[in-house]
Amino acid sequence: MDLEITREHLMLQDSARDFIKKEHSFDRLRELKKEPPLKYSRKVWKKMAKLDWLGLIYPEEYNGAQMDLSYAMALLEEFGRGMLPEPWISTVLLGGNLILSGGSKEQKKNFLPKIASGKLLMTLAYLEDGGRYDPNFCAAGAKKSGENFSISGKKIFVLDGSGADKIVVSARTSGAVDDREGITLFIIDKNADGLKIRPVKTMDGRNAASIDLNEVMVSEGDIIGEVDHGYNLMCDVIDQATAGLCAEMIGGMKATLNLTVRHLSDRIQFGKHLGSFQALQHKSADMLINQELAISAVYYAMASMVEKSDERVSAVSIAKAKCSHAYIENTKIAIQLFGAFGFTNEADIGFFFKRAKVAEILFGDCDYHYDRYLTLNRPLS
Amino acid sequence: MQISYSKNEEKFRDKVRLWLKENVSDEIKDQTLGGSSLDTELMVKWHKKLYQKGWVAPEIDKKWGGSGFSQTENFIFGYEYARSGAPRLKTKLIAIGMLTPLLLQFGTKEQQERFIPDMISGEIQWAQGYSEPDAGSDLANLSTEAVLDGDDFIVNGQKIWTSMADYAHWMFMLVRTDTSGKKQQGISFLLVDLKSPGITIRPTEALTDHEPFCEVFFDNVRVPKENLVGKINEGWNIAKVLLEHERLNAFPVGEVIAALEIVVKNAEKINFRGKPLLEDPVFRRKLAVLDVDCKAFLYTFFRILSKLQSGSAPGPETSFLKAYGAELYQRVMDLSIEVMGPYGQSWYNLKEYGNPVHQATMGWVNARSLTIWGGASEIQRTIIATQVLKLPRK
Numbered sequence: 001m002d003l004e005i006t007r008e009h010l011m012l013q014d015s016a017r018d019f020i021k022k023e024h025s026f027d028r029l030r031e032l033k034k035e036p037p038l039k040y041s042r043k044v045w046k047k048m049a050k051l052d053w054l055g056l057i058y059p060e061e062y063n064g065a066q067m068d069l070s071y072a073m074a075l076l077e078e079f080g081r082g083m084l085p086e087p088w089i090s091t092v093l094l095g096g097n098l099i100l101s102g103g104s105k106e107q108k109k110n111f112l113p114k115i116a117s118g119k120l121l122m123t124l125a126y127l128e129d130g131g132r133y134d135p136n137f138c139a140a141g142a143k144k145s146g147e148n149f150s151i152s153g154k155k156i157f158v159l160d161g162s163g164a165d166k167i168v169v170s171a172r173t174s175g176a177v178d179d180r181e182g183i184t185l186f187i188i189d190k191n192a193d194g195l196k197i198r199p200v201k202t203m204d205g206r207n208a209a210s211i212d213l214n215e216v217m218v219s220e221g222d223i224i225g226e227v228d229h230g231y232n233l234m235c236d237v238i239d240q241a242t243a244g245l246c247a248e249m250i251g252g253m254k255a256t257l258n259l260t261v262r263h264l265s266d267r268i269q270f271g272k273h274l275g276s277f278q279a280l281q282h283k284s285a286d287m288l289i290n291q292e293l294a295i296s297a298v299y300y301a302m303a304s305m306v307e308k309s310d311e312r313v314s315a316v317s318i319a320k321a322k323c324s325h326a327y328i329e330n331t332k333i334a335i336q337l338f339g340a341f342g343f344t345n346e347a348d349i350g351f352f353f354k355r356a357k358v359a360e361i362l363f364g365d366c367d368y369h370y371d372r373y374l375t376l377n378r379p380l381s
Numbered sequence: 382m383q384i385s386y387s388k389n390e391e392k393f394r395d396k397v398r399l400w401l402k403e404n405v406s407d408e409i410k411d412q413t414l415g416g417s418s419l420d421t422e423l424m425v426k427w428h429k430k431l432y433q434k435g436w437v438a439p440e441i442d443k444k445w446g447g448s449g450f451s452q453t454e455n456f457i458f459g460y461e462y463a464r465s466g467a468p469r470l471k472t473k474l475i476a477i478g479m480l481t482p483l484l485l486q487f488g489t490k491e492q493q494e495r496f497i498p499d500m501i502s503g504e505i506q507w508a509q510g511y512s513e514p515d516a517g518s519d520l521a522n523l524s525t526e527a528v529l530d531g532d533d534f535i536v537n538g539q540k541i542w543t544s545m546a547d548y549a550h551w552m553f554m555l556v557r558t559d560t561s562g563k564k565q566q567g568i569s570f571l572l573v574d575l576k577s578p579g580i581t582i583r584p585t586e587a588l589t590d591h592e593p594f595c596e597v598f599f600d601n602v603r604v605p606k607e608n609l610v611g612k613i614n615e616g617w618n619i620a621k622v623l624l625e626h627e628r629l630n631a632f633p634v635g636e637v638i639a640a641l642e643i644v645v646k647n648a649e650k651i652n653f654r655g656k657p658l659l660e661d662p663v664f665r666r667k668l669a670v671l672d673v674d675c676k677a678f679l680y681t682f683f684r685i686l687s688k689l690q691s692g693s694a695p696g697p698e699t700s701f702l703k704a705y706g707a708e709l710y711q712r713v714m715d716l717s718i719e720v721m722g723p724y725g726q727s728w729y730n731l732k733e734y735g736n737p738v739h740q741a742t743m744g745w746v747n748a749r750s751l752t753i754w755g756g757a758s759e760i761q762r763t764i765i766a767t768q769v770l771k772l773p774r775k
């Protein structure tokens with residue numbers, strides 16, 4: 001049993017911190033917010049490619065750095081701490097990862113080096129109206145027509161969807177609307193005929209998209225894995241992305257607590273530092289407790305992912321449930337302790353508060369993961 | 382003890398309900414339900430309409446343009462008003478809820494006649510200038526100074542977080558007129574025309590991406606002596622009375638209940654695993670908790686109302702109405718955004734996703750401010766502990 005990260009992880013985190021200090025700031029976020037619809041920069045993205053971060057978890061033969069998921073999580077913790085908005089989770093952990101885990105040699109050769117070099121942005125579109133967070137809920141249909149498939153339907157809240165070059169779309173090739181069997185994964189180009197990408201803004205100042213598919217034609221070569229059997233592959237990749245997001249969330253929690261402690265140590269009311277009031281000391285202590293429990297759950301999930309243990313699905317749900325609760329709770333407390341200043345866009349703390357809400361929802365909120373956990377661990381007979 | 386309204390009170394309630402039903406347009410409801418404010422033009426129109434009906438200031442005497450309702454009628458009116466989807470007037474909390482009763486208690490006859498009718502008609506909007514950068518919770522630490530010079534005070538300093546200062550015509554403010562004794566003893570209460578030379582107003586962007594409040598800077602601003610309310614250096618007592626009015630008025634229980642009803646309506650329309658979310662047992666359990674808490678909150682208002690009817694003044698008990706009401710409202714907004722599922726991460730996609738999503742997300746963010754203004758929750762709890770429970774301060 002070893003739930004600590006290694007020196008190599010820490011070194012990667014150090015270089016991420018240096019990078020973020022040099023390339024990024026909260027004022028950059030304030031500027032990016034005004035630029036619709038992309039809320040990140042391709043220039044910074046290219047620099048991240050130079051550091052081998054975009055191919056971090058891909059094999060060397062595809063120009064990757066061939067590291068395991070724990071390194072992705074170490075990196076994401078720093079992105080969360082510094083609020084780096086670049087679309088790393090959607091491109092590297094969702095889109096590219098689907099190809100890495102289930103794609104053909106040909107697809108890997110085609111896509112992974114391009115992702116690693118920063119030329120290609122990808123994402124996954126799987127959520128639909130009426131399905132809440134369930135990846136098996138899939139009404140979008142793919143009909144066979146000759147050698148090709150024709151896809152029609154609608155997907156919502158596609159992560160970083162308005163900047164992606166390729167979107168992997170889940171579509172039903174057989175079965176009922178919420179069957180696990182019968183889902184197939186298709187790679188669709190952003191310029192495909194019949195595809196309409198509508199950018200939507202998210203609370204954290206980033207972007208997502210609603211996409212409408214109207215008889216979009218896709219060839220068999222653009223299917224990832226097997227027809228009808230995309231569900232398990234998709235879920236496994238979503239779980240890896242969820243674990244990555246959790247790592248980002250603990251980075252955000254750490255930054256939140258740091259900012260709060262600093263504020264409590266600086267601001268004076270009633271002739272004393274705010275931090276000397278016991279009511280506020282107890283609140284900040286609660287923040288630490290929330291945070292540490294979440295970190296433990298995330299490290300456990302990370303280890304079980306890396307080991308590919310049978311527990312991993314359940315461990316991811318434990319981690320996400322803890323993080324979904326702790327991050328938003330801690331940022332709410334932080335805003336409260338900052339007073340009116342915390343309620344402004346001039347204070348950095350607000351970025352964490354809004355990111356926490358989006359992160360809480362991404363890949364399923366607390367209730368979704370409680371439910372998933374129970375179904376796995378205490379199934380009804 | 383009795384839980385039902387009298388025949389007359391029932392009649393009154395039906396009259397109010399009917400009028401609101403006929404007069405709160407769908408256009409208004411579309412914007413208000415969920416807790417956000419109305420756009421200015423509609424608001425001005427609505428204020429006029431309500432003013433003509435005589436219902437802008439329910440608790441204020443008819444002679445000033447108020448409705449002269451009894452305490453119970455006032456409560457019934459407020460409850461029905463909030464539930465109808467009628468907008469909270471811009472003047473409601475600051476001008477009518479706080480300044481009017483205060484002028485009636487401490488102002489001169491001239492001040493009352495000059496300011497109250499225009500406040501109620503909506504002609505003159507007011508802002509509240511209490512907080513300063515170094516005087517938030519520690520309000521008595523304020524340092525914006527006013528020095529008497531002939532017939533004027535000369536004001537220098539800065540206010541912060543002043544709601545609506547960029548929209549209001551006048552501001553009531555606390556100023557320091559003496560620094561020699563205890564902090565609380567050298568404070569005075571002034572009425573200031575915001576168009577006076579030397580005033581600079583700078584809006585501040587909030588988490589909602591709106592600019593609900595401002596910084597207000599005073600550079601040798603002359604304020605006529607007759608705009609002093611009460612005696613010089615005795616403003617602290619006035620300020621405290623005003624805060625109690627603020628707390629009592631801060632959380633009309635009807636608004637909290639109306640917000641919960643909207644959650645229920647949305648949950649009826651949103652499908653989850655083939656059924657409306659409203660039928661999901663996990664959701665129902667959460668709804669039940671909030672429903673019960675709202676009811677207990679309502680009954681608490683009934684109890685306080687009974688006390689007011691028998692002639693007692695609102696006291697430090699208003700602190701728990703403010704603290705609990707704000708936190709209850711936050712919990713309702715938590716559920717309201719949770720109901721939306723993935724749409725809860727949306728931000729300003731009004732055209733794309735329509736009003737319910739927009740209201741839930743904006744309302745949810747906005748709700749965080751409720752436990753900060755009007756005395757933060759921690760401060761309310763300290764008041765309860767020291768003034769109600771009389772726990773030792775040291």
Ligand SMILES: Cc1cc2nc3c(=O)[nH]c(=O)nc-3n(C[C@H](O)[C@H](O)[C@H](O)COP(=O)(O)OP(=O)(O)OC[C@H]3O[C@@H](n4cnc5c(N)ncnc54)[C@H](O)[C@@H]3O)c2cc1C
Pocket residue numbers: 267269270274277279280336337338339340341343508509510511512516517518519541542543544545593594750753754755756757758759760763
């Ligand atoms: C939306 C909004 C509108 C506002 N409108 C107005 C307005 O119109 N006019 C106006 O004058 N002001 C207005 N305010 C300001 C409001 O009155 C102050 O925010 C409030 O008094 C708290 O002060 P602060 O923000 O400086 O926080 P601080 O006083 O710095 O408090 C920060 C945190 O520390 C806690 N704290 C402070 N002292 C103690 C203690 N002794 N023990 C335990 N905890 C403590 C507080 O509870 C809070 O959680 C508004 C604020 C907001 C958010």
